[in-house]
Amino acid sequence: NAGVTQTPKFQVLKTGQSMTLQCAQDMNHEYMSWYRQDPGMGLRLIHYSVGAGITDQGEVPNGYNVSRSTTEDFPLRLLSAAPSQTSVYFCASSRETRFGENFGPGTRLTVT
């Protein structure tokens, strides 16, 4: 199993550009989530999904969209990038959150 994979590993955007961060898992996990990690702030939940076709907002959803058309994939879209979105983004999946989430390697995003 590849586990949770994320692409790209690094990305630089200009303010106002849009892009999609890709996330895939091959463990047949129903629960998937996106977090952002900023220095001194830990991990904050952006959006999550409890199964294909079902998504919901986390703690910091503004400026981001998600969709879940398949069990395997959970892309995160930045609609109009802003410097405040400079961060490291982690995708995670789990059978149930209480068993702990499996994290991908992260995407480091810089918005100039």
Add this chain to the structure above:
Amino acid sequence: GQQLNQSPQSMFIQEGEDVSMNCTSSSIFNTWLWYKQDPGEGPVLLIALYKAGELTSNGRLTAQFGITRKDSFLNISASIPSDVGIYFCAGQRTTGTASKLTFGTGTRLQVTL
């Protein structure tokens, strides 16, 4: 949004020493989890705790689920250089149909020879 309070924020210890860190919340959680993050990588689950008062070990790591369900502790015995990293606690609770994790702010551990 709520984040869990972790302490200490960072610590420098010598190889062979024992380490203790804790995580506190104003809210009750159903599950406590401890993760370790190495530089440039995603967090990796170390220990999961499911019942108040539970004490669980994983090698040199021991974690406890606080009796009040509002805190948790992680101890590392006889630290080694590869223990370096950031340790995060996370609390899990179910609200309606939503089951989410809330993460602590992390404890950065440095181990010197």
